Amino acid sequence: MTDLPGYPSRRSFLKASAAGVAIAGVAGTAQAEATPQAIPLEAYEPAYFTPEEWQFILAATARLIPSEGNGPGAIETRVPVFIDLQLADDYGRADDWYMMGPHDPTAGADRGWQTPLNPAQLYRQAIPAFNAWCEAQYGKAFAVLDTAQQDAALTALQKGDADLGDELKIFFATLLANTKEGYFADPMYGGNHGMQAWVYIGFPGARAAYREWPTRHNIKYPLGPVSIKGERA
């Protein structure tokens, strides 16, 4: 994708910004980068997940945002890597949240996050519990079910028919939210690999400068996305 004739080059703007960052002593890149080569998901060593959990995450996200049809799926965009890194970080530990007790996990969903578990603990307890439900229902763990069974199992989890107990009932909503975050977040967090999800829907990422565009009605914006680190697609 090239810059529009007559417009300041986005590339030069990014270069200027990155130079400013470098002077400030913060790690930054001085030029736009190509999408880096990524370790295959099968060879990826998770920062948080155990091997059993990793197999579940690969399989579950692949059904939540499948590869079939138009647009990339969770696997091509490396959503599992995003979730792994998030759970290993402050989000997984709920560092910013109020987690003091007493806890009432029986409270209705509209009362918000009331389980005593942080997100990392939630995944750790919910995945074996859900695998056990799949074993009971289908005779196999989730990751080795066929895709129709996986969709049925996820639907049961979503509807509460696969009851994992009060402390884990927020698991499906959390997994789905984290999967969409990984699909659409800036690629520096490990997902949205190559900004494929942004390209698919037409979101320009961190361009964030549209001075001439408010009055260009019903005209498609022509430029592809840039990422915070300066990747372009």
Added chain:
Amino acid sequence: MARQEAKKDVVIVGLGWTGSIMGIELAQEGLEIVALERGRDQHTVPEFKYPNQIDELKYGVRFKNMQHPAQQTVTVRRNLDETALPYRNMGSFLPANGVGGAGTHWNGHTWRPQEVEFHLRSYIRDRWGEQIIPEDMTIADYPVSYAELEPFFTQFDKVAGISGYAGNLNGQIREGGNPFEAPRSEDYPMPPHPATYDSAKFGEAARALGYHPFTMPAGIASTAYTNPYGMQMGPCNFCGFCERYGCYQYSKASPQTAILDALKRYPNFSYRTHAEVLRVEKSADGKTATGVTYFDEATQEEVFQPADIVIMSSYQLNNVHLMLVSGIGQPYDPATGEGVTGKNYAYQITGGTTLFFKDEIFNPFVGHGANATVIDDFGMNQNDFGALGFIGGSYLFSGTFNGQPIRSMPLPTGTAAWGAAWKEGIGEWYGHSMTIATHGSVMSYRTHSLDLDPTYRDRHGRPLMRMTYDWNDNELNMEAYLTGQIEKFVDFLKPDAVARGHKLPGAHYDVRPYQSTHNTGGHIMSETPDTGVVNKFSQVWGMHNVFACGAGNFVQNTQYNPTGLVGALAYHTAHAIRTQYLSNPRPLV
């Protein structure tokens, strides 16, 4: 044993909009002032700089610019019989943290309430009779009128740098502005912004339907601008990252862009960050404050800061909490209606109908936080409360604030939430929709209030504050009426698909989805000491050297975003301190 700092003339608790306003206005009097801010220091550069700030996950979803509940939060119950539970992670409302406060991450919607909203109970009594006011609705007149506040609204407009077009200039109604607004003594300091496609389509439909569309007044610079303090703003480039973000290019009105660099030049002003005020200290007779005690994060100790005047200018919820733990005002008891501190907590009711057009292109990432065309034809002074069966008003608007895809992915009703159909849906519909939204008033009620929670404590061992709040029939009936009015636009614009997101009759307050950070009341203004916490000058009844700023002063919430009134009340208070109080410290009423 607490450390003690040298005495100051003024201590300011919280350095957001009102703390910055009080700081610079009182600094001009030569007073020795220190401001105490719980969070970090923040500047346009480096904290809000491009491209780091353009990060939806970090700031839009993980709330890194916000108050963290681990630091401070509330518990919430919907009625007196429910057990309140902590608001453990952010959802419905987003108080801020750090220098600039919520003024750094707001959208810039800047309004003046209608004249009738200042004397609402009298207005209803005179027009329809008080019998139409439900028994548990505790609305009252503000002790200050629009006319008294008008010069201070104008002052705030100039300082913040508001873009818009006056619809009522000294009583003259002007085509293209809001004909239902209260009279302005001057036009906005900057012209209105251009309309994006959704906003323009809504405006055309509104005109065709006989309404009066105008451009949302925006705390977003439309031109280069220098404000009365000499602060400079640059025109907005519609980057699409306003709400939840600091502005990277000096376009959004904030304490940073409008006040702080000018304030920091006063040698008699200083500020300390990571300084969380734990309580206001009272004199032996309880009739004045002697200063405040804060927790110094760097030294991990309590510090006493003596001062002659205490300005409480933290976020509304935190101001009320600080009053409750400091024993300022008699705590309000929702069971009996006795007491004042914590009374008349209110909020905002919002909803939206999304219209999808498969062959039209909206570029939803092009926008700013106050990018909208608005109609006020269903505002407070246009609604016949007696005939409609509710008390309140709302503006309707359309315009995209951001197209960030994690949070802003509207899909037609019935689209799957995941799987192949969801993925197909986002490809088909992203960038092909517009939303017409409501923004309505919420009245005050006997049970809607704030008090101290009996169970949960904060990291300093203080009780958390408990919020009692739910949707009432009055507001839900208004939302149902407005939803019906929006259907006229749906019929006119003929979209390919629709999604309606409005609170339905019987809805209960859900703390999860973001609704608004328009939390109001709790230290309301009143004519007499027995009905509120502060007088018309935001001066605490019975403690004349304590002034409390912010939306906690709202007697009931208005139909508009609160910042315009918050700013005007702060300038009104600063003026009273400068012209009446300093020469003779005393109760001003």
